[in-house]
Amino acid sequence: xxxxxxxxxxxxxxxxxxxxxxxxxxxxxxxxxxxxxxxxxxxxxxxxxxxxxxxxxxxxxxxxxxxxxxxxxxxxxxxxxxxxxxxxxxxxxxxxxxxxxxxxxxxxxxxxxxxxxxxxxxxxxxxxxxxxxxxxxxxxxxxxxxxxxxxxxxxxxxxxxxxxxxxxxxxxxxxxxxxxxxxxxxxxxxxxxxxxxxxxxxxxxxxxxxxxxxxxxxxxxxxxxxxxxxxxxxxxxxxxxxxxxxxxxxxxxxxxxxxxxxxxxxxxxxxxxxxxxxxxxxxxxxxxxxxxxxxxxxxxxxxxxxxxxxxxxxxxxxxxxxxxxxxxxxxxxxxxxxxxxxxxxxxxxxxxxxxxxxxxxxxxxxxxxxxxxxxxx
Amino acid sequence: xxxxxxxxxxxxxxxxxxxxxxxxxxxxxxxxxxxxxxxxxxxxxxxxxxxxxxxxxxxxxxxxxxxxxxxxxxxxxxxxxxxxxxxxxxxxxxxxxxxxxxxxxxxxxxxxxxxxxxxxxxxxxxxxxxxxxxxxxxxxxxxxxxxxxxxxxxxxxxxxxxxxxxxxxxxxxxxxxxxxxxxxxxxxxxxxxxxxxxxxxxxxxxxxxxxxxxxxxxxxxxxxxxxxxxxxxxxxxxxxxxxxxxxxxxxxxxxxxxxxxxxxxxxxxxxxxxxxxxxxxxxxxxxxxxxxxxxxxxxxxxxxxxxxxxxxxxxxxxxxxxxxxxxxxxxxxxxxxxxxxxxxxxxxxxxxxxxxxxxxxxxxxxxxxxxxxxxxxxxxxxxxxxxxxxxxxxxxxxxxxxxxxxxxxxxxxxxxxxxxxxxxxxxxxxxxxxxxxxxxxxxxxxxxxxxxxxxxxxxxxxxxxxxxxxxxxxxxxxxxxxxxxxxxxxxxxxxxxxxxxxxxxxxxxxxxxxxxxxxxxxxxxxxxxxxxxxxxxxxxx
Numbered sequence: 001x002x003x004x005x006x007x008x009x010x011x012x013x014x015x016x017x018x019x020x021x022x023x024x025x026x027x028x029x030x031x032x033x034x035x036x037x038x039x040x041x042x043x044x045x046x047x048x049x050x051x052x053x054x055x056x057x058x059x060x061x062x063x064x065x066x067x068x069x070x071x072x073x074x075x076x077x078x079x080x081x082x083x084x085x086x087x088x089x090x091x092x093x094x095x096x097x098x099x100x101x102x103x104x105x106x107x108x109x110x111x112x113x114x115x116x117x118x119x120x121x122x123x124x125x126x127x128x129x130x131x132x133x134x135x136x137x138x139x140x141x142x143x144x145x146x147x148x149x150x151x152x153x154x155x156x157x158x159x160x161x162x163x164x165x166x167x168x169x170x171x172x173x174x175x176x177x178x179x180x181x182x183x184x185x186x187x188x189x190x191x192x193x194x195x196x197x198x199x200x201x202x203x204x205x206x207x208x209x210x211x212x213x214x215x216x217x218x219x220x221x222x223x224x225x226x227x228x229x230x231x232x233x234x235x236x237x238x239x240x241x242x243x244x245x246x247x248x249x250x251x252x253x254x255x256x257x258x259x260x261x262x263x264x265x266x267x268x269x270x271x272x273x274x275x276x277x278x279x280x281x282x283x284x285x286x287x288x289x290x291x292x293x294x295x296x297x298x299x300x301x302x303x304x305x306x307x308x309x310x311x312x313x314x315x316x317x318x319x320x321x322x323x324x325x326x327x328x329x330x331x332x333x334x335x336x337x338x339x340x341x342x343x344x345x346x347x348x349x350x351x352x353x354x355x356x357x358x359x360x361x362x363x364x365x366x367x368x369x370x371x372x373x374x375x376x377x
Numbered sequence: 378x379x380x381x382x383x384x385x386x387x388x389x390x391x392x393x394x395x396x397x398x399x400x401x402x403x404x405x406x407x408x409x410x411x412x413x414x415x416x417x418x419x420x421x422x423x424x425x426x427x428x429x430x431x432x433x434x435x436x437x438x439x440x441x442x443x444x445x446x447x448x449x450x451x452x453x454x455x456x457x458x459x460x461x462x463x464x465x466x467x468x469x470x471x472x473x474x475x476x477x478x479x480x481x482x483x484x485x486x487x488x489x490x491x492x493x494x495x496x497x498x499x500x501x502x503x504x505x506x507x508x509x510x511x512x513x514x515x516x517x518x519x520x521x522x523x524x525x526x527x528x529x530x531x532x533x534x535x536x537x538x539x540x541x542x543x544x545x546x547x548x549x550x551x552x553x554x555x556x557x558x559x560x561x562x563x564x565x566x567x568x569x570x571x572x573x574x575x576x577x578x579x580x581x582x583x584x585x586x587x588x589x590x591x592x593x594x595x596x597x598x599x600x601x602x603x604x605x606x607x608x609x610x611x612x613x614x615x616x617x618x619x620x621x622x623x624x625x626x627x628x629x630x631x632x633x634x635x636x637x638x639x640x641x642x643x644x645x646x647x648x649x650x651x652x653x654x655x656x657x658x659x660x661x662x663x664x665x666x667x668x669x670x671x672x673x674x675x676x677x678x679x680x681x682x683x684x685x686x687x688x689x690x691x692x693x694x695x696x697x698x699x700x701x702x703x704x705x706x707x708x709x710x711x712x713x714x715x716x717x718x719x720x721x722x723x724x725x726x727x728x729x730x731x732x733x734x735x736x737x738x739x740x741x742x743x744x745x746x747x748x749x750x751x752x753x754x755x756x757x758x759x760x761x762x763x764x765x766x767x768x769x770x771x772x773x774x775x776x777x778x779x780x781x782x783x784x785x786x787x788x789x790x791x792x793x794x795x796x797x798x799x800x801x802x803x804x805x806x807x808x809x810x811x812x813x814x815x816x817x818x819x820x821x822x823x824x825x826x827x828x829x830x831x832x833x834x835x836x837x838x839x840x841x842x843x844x845x846x847x848x849x850x851x852x853x854x855x856x857x858x859x860x861x862x863x864x865x866x867x868x869x870x871x872x873x874x875x876x877x878x879x880x881x882x883x884x885x886x887x888x889x890x891x892x893x894x895x896x897x898x899x900x901x902x903x904x905x906x907x908x909x910x911x912x913x914x915x916x917x918x
Contacts, residue, residue, distance in 0.1 A: 156475065173472065181517070182469075192714050193750040197807065198738040198767045208754055216749070216793060221470045228471030230429050232485030232532065233458030301489035305482035306496065 021371045024063075026106030026153035027161055028314040035321025036362060039328035039355075040141035044134040044337045048328075048359065052141045053080070055363045056148040063365070064151055065372035076147025080140035087136030092124050099127030099344065130343045140194045161308055164297035171234075173223065182221065186214050236301055244295070251292035259287025317365045329357035378538060378571045379403040379426060386421055386430060395421045397597050400915035401590065405538070407568040408531055408561075408585055410576065410604070412613050413592030414826040415796045419575040420466075422592070423541050426460035426573060428454045445538055459488055462532025468524045469516070475529050477519070478503075478512045485534040498534045502710070506530045506560050521700040522553025526560055533564070540564065542574040546581055547823050550699045550852045551887050554581050561585070575827050580615035580855060580891050583608065584632040598887045604631050613827050616855055617891040617902040623911065636895040643907075646914065652879070652906040655862045663726070664689050665815050665846040666711060666741070671720035673706055673870075676742075676914040680706040681870045684720075688815065688846045693837060695861035696850040697888055702867040704850035705746065708817045711848065712743045725814050735769040735811060740810035743817040748801045752792040757803060760792055768811035778806040782836060798829035805836070816840065821858050834859045857880055858890035858902040878902065 026279075033056075038050050057077070064070045092106070096119065108122035144208075151169030159170040190210045194201050199209065258281050331354040332339040338352035384399040396418045409917030411419050424430040428449035431438045432494040440542060442449045445460050454463075462484075465471045474480045481502055485495045499880040503509045506526045511519065519527060525545055532540065542561075544684075546554035553692050562585055564570045576582045583589070589607040591599045600607050609616045609629040621630045624643050630636035663896050666688040673681040681703045684835045688694055709715045710722055722729060725740050732740065745751065754760040761775040768774070779786055785803040786795065801821055808816060818837075822830050838859050841847055851857055857864055857878065866888065874881050879900050882888045893902050 156479075169474075177475070189747075190750050192709075193745050195714055195733075195737070196712060196743050196745065197751060198734045198763070198811070200733075212753055213750055217747075224465060224467060224470040225473070227424075227454075228463070228465055229473055230433055231429060231454045231458060231461070231463040232473070232484040233455045233535070234473075236455050236458070236487055236489070246516055302486050303489045303492060303495070304498070305479070305486055305492065307492065352732050 015045055021373045023154070023157060023308065023372060024152075024317060024369050025161070025308045025314040026158040026312055027308075028156070028310070028317040029153040030149045031318045032321030032362075032365060033145045033152075035323070035325040036140045036145035036148070038325040039358065039362075040145060042140055042328045042332050043355070044131075044138055045339055045341045045349050045352075045355070046134055046137055047351055048339070048355050049134070049137040049141045051356075051359045051363070053144045055142075055366075056144045058363055059366040060148045060151055061365075063369055063372060065154070066374065067154065069155055070151040073147055073151040076144055076150070079147075080143045083140050083143065084133065084136035087132050087139070088129065091128055091132035093120060093131065095124075095128050097123050097125045097128070099125035099345070101126035103129060127343045127346060130346055134341060134343070144259075157308060160304065163293055164302065165293045167302065179218075179221070183214070183218055186217050190214055190217075248295040251288050251295060255285045255287075255289030255292060258282070258288055260285075280331050313365075313369050317369055320361050320364050324358040324362040327354050327361075331355045331358075378405045378407075379443075382441040382443070383685045384425065384442055385436065386418075386425060386436060386438050388434065388436040390437055396592075397595065399598050401598065401601055403571060403588075404880055405571055407694070408565050408572045408574075408587045410574055410579075410582060410586035411592065412576075412579060412589060412607075412611065414613060415798055415824070416915045417592040417594055422542065422590075423463075423543050423573060423575055425449065426539065426541050427457045428452060429463070439658075449724065455487070457593075458484060458537075459535055461539045461541060462535060462537035464525075464528045464532060464540065464545060466543045466547070467740075468528035471528065472516045472531075473819050475515055475517075476512075477508055477530075478513055480509075480527060480531045481534050482518060484532060488535055488849075494781060495534075498536070502530045502534050505533070505563075520553065521549045522556045525549065525553070525557045529560065529564075537570070537725065539571045539573065542572065544576055544824065546576060546578060546761070547572065548700075548820075548852075550697075551581075551854060552699060555580075556854075558582060558585060559592060577824065578615075578853070580617065581611065583615060583618075585907040590797055594770055598671060600676070601781060605629055615891060616904050617895060620892055620895060623904055623908050624781040633891060633894045636891075640895050644896060647896070647899060647901070647907070647910055650910045650913070652901055652910070655878070659689070662690060664723075664846070665692070665725055667721075668707075668710075669721045669723070671710065672718050673703075673710055673715055674718045675706070679870055681710070681717075681867075684867075684870075684872055686865065686872070686875070687850055690844055690846055691841050692863065693841050693849070693861050695857035695864045696848065696856075696867060697852070697857060697864060698867035698873075702787060702871040704867055705819055706870075707867070708743055708819050708850055708856060711815065711817055712741050713737065715727065716744075735767070738768050738808075738811035738813060739813040740813055741817065742811065742813035744801065744804045744808055744819065744821060746819040746823070748804035749792065751804045751807060752800070755791060756788065757786055757790050757792060757795075758915055760786040760807070764807040764810050770812075774809040775806055778809050779803055780786055782832075797824040797834075798826070801825070801829075801833070802836075809840075813845070815846045815848065818847070818851075820850055820852065822851060822853045854882060854888050854890050855903075857888075858893070859905075864888070 002370045036052055036056060040049060043049065060073045064073065101128050103124045106121040109120040111120065156174065159173055162170045189208060190213045191201050191206060194206055194209060200206050242251070247276040262278045262281030262285055265274050265281065328339070331352050335352045338350045339355065341347065379402070381401045384396060385394050386396045388392045399422065411422055413419050421430055424434065425438065425442055426444060430436060432453050444457060447457065447460070448459070470478055473483050478499060481499045482495055485498065490547045500642065503512055506529060508526060508530055511523060514525065516527060529540070545557055549557065558581065561572060565572055574582065583604050586604050588602060589604045590601045591598045591607055591611050591613070602862045605628050608614050608631050617633060617636050618629055618631060621636060624639065626636070626639040630639060664687045668684050668686040671681055671684040672679065683872055684707065695705060698704055706715060710717060711724065713722070713732060716730060727740070729737065729741055752760055755765055757779065758776070761779060762772065765772045766773040782805060783799050786799050786803060792800060792803065821833060825833065834856065837847055863876065864874070864878045865872055866881065879902060882890060882902065883893050883897060883900065886894070892904055892907065
């Protein structure tokens, strides 16, 4: 009896388990989405690619907040579809007819002698057509993954979590994002007011006429904002020793030099050996630059109000994304034919188990992450 | 708390001083009001408290300003952010983030306070200023009073010892102004914050002040002292003070309460007298403007619904009501800038939507809320020449009107360099060049000092006598009482009151001018009326 009750209450608890509504760390969503994008870039298997798109759509559908910026996902879906269509159309119109299976015969356009090598129309072959569909799908899946991050993570919160040293960049983006609507408001107001002087509200003259007052008011507003930011303590910095400043500068300079030299080896030489060296030097440069950023960040005395924290669900989301990317890369090593579906001759796409598991893992954040809060920003 | 040690400020190294020889000491917990006409250096004085002058604006400061022992010589504005909180004139332009809560935290983030402290202070400040409901709202969607409170909250979270405010109520309707001032009053009394405020609308603020600093036109501090002493002689004073002077009351009353204690005698004296009736237009003549069951939509929002309004020749109609009640929409509909979804607009027999160019200008003109929006040229002279061409009138017409309305404006000045009042008068002159039958003004007294406002009142009265019809949207109850024949109150897009000024404004304490509050139940509205009545009495006695 008591076991049954306990079991019943356990199932009930499991069913009613709903994590408290909160924002997931924006970087968790972004790393998950980038993992998905990397996975997509390592395969041309149409089933897996459609699987990635489906996973992204599922997660967005379940965890999208009620905010205006979250509505952008359908826009990304449409772009993805457009990419596939354009890629296929290009293949049909301009592609080379390499293959044996003819699908349809279009009238070919005969081009003059000096334009030889370019073909328009003609017989459309199945093999290159399939290849173009797969290529288009791959790009589409990458776009959809990025679009998913864009509608899951609030842009303002993303900016809040940038490192301290590049904080100024974040501020300028926020300022610009509030400045732009005001500027648009100014333009329409000043244009409407041209009527009051009996001047046309549309046309080139109206545009040039409104330019000066609009620039004036934008200028006034910038100065007001700059003064306000100064009086509110923007740009307060901690005093730093010369040695500290020297260290930061050296680290940054070394980083840049390393990256440049490494890239030269990577791109400029043919030997595999040199390429490996190049890779190592680039990695060293990136580390050095990161150290300089961290050092520079210490100079800023700013603190953050209600910063986003990494909770278990956030780390798990990041892990799901990384797992998907790594599993796809591994699968490509182990089972190249399963991950790159052959088109010459056309074969049915297979479903590699490892990649399939990765897809399931990638979909998990749709269930274990907390719901976004109802009142959004 | 704040020390000015023989401070003189000039912006051009070899120009003239904006402020000269300011020597004063403001102690902790004082509420100090800075008064003076436009261009007397009020804003410069305020900005020098946290070092924006000269660190941000440039210029030369002689003498020394010390706040809480720190000299602005060695401390930049950002280094004083923990002591001085500055609330600028236009809060919307000075917001850095996009929501109320983030804005409240911004100063603290810059100061590097610990996250737990920030969290606690944001919650306290939200409660203190009644912003709790608005914490997640984007700043752009707030009303005027809410914005001002958010701007005060944004500097208050840093726990400054001094709060500096530049005309915090000038753009607000009477209700929102009360809301902001009540919040400030509480801060001074509960937290002991030192407040320094500049404001033109003394009738709203002077009763809150502990001391008043009066600046002369030449940048000297004429007097620093208790409001009652300063107001007894000040050039710039609210109507209640003028009434006290006319009636010879001592000490000079600065609040309605003070004045009502003296008012009995004056009321007895005035019994039997009535204010002169303002000319009633002939109801049989065709109206200049007529709105018939007008409805205007902005997207899904209905800005005006079922508005009926008739404006006759020689009428001055004041439109009043909260920010966002539909006043500006009504004016823009009158000039045909907006298309009604229902109903009709008729200005001197035609639909303003169908008119353009000189034909429109000769019928109706509007001075918008930002008069600068009308001005495109680089000099006043070029602006006037362009205006003559627009209106199709003889060259020199506009310049002559400018000379009449604002004689101190010079030809070569850039319109942006004019003072607020001069800019308004130049814009009005441009509108008047085409001699429109109907003149509309949107919020004309924002940022105007009493002398300029008095000038505007005379100009408007003269225009009405010359046969123009005037519609003005305003928050300024004193101006409405001074000039309007009729007051129309809008609320949420509907007309809730329409009648003679004396009846409409006296029926609600929010819209009643000070004189009416003092002398009610007698129907006096302005000091001028009382003065003339007293002169009549003197003449007959």
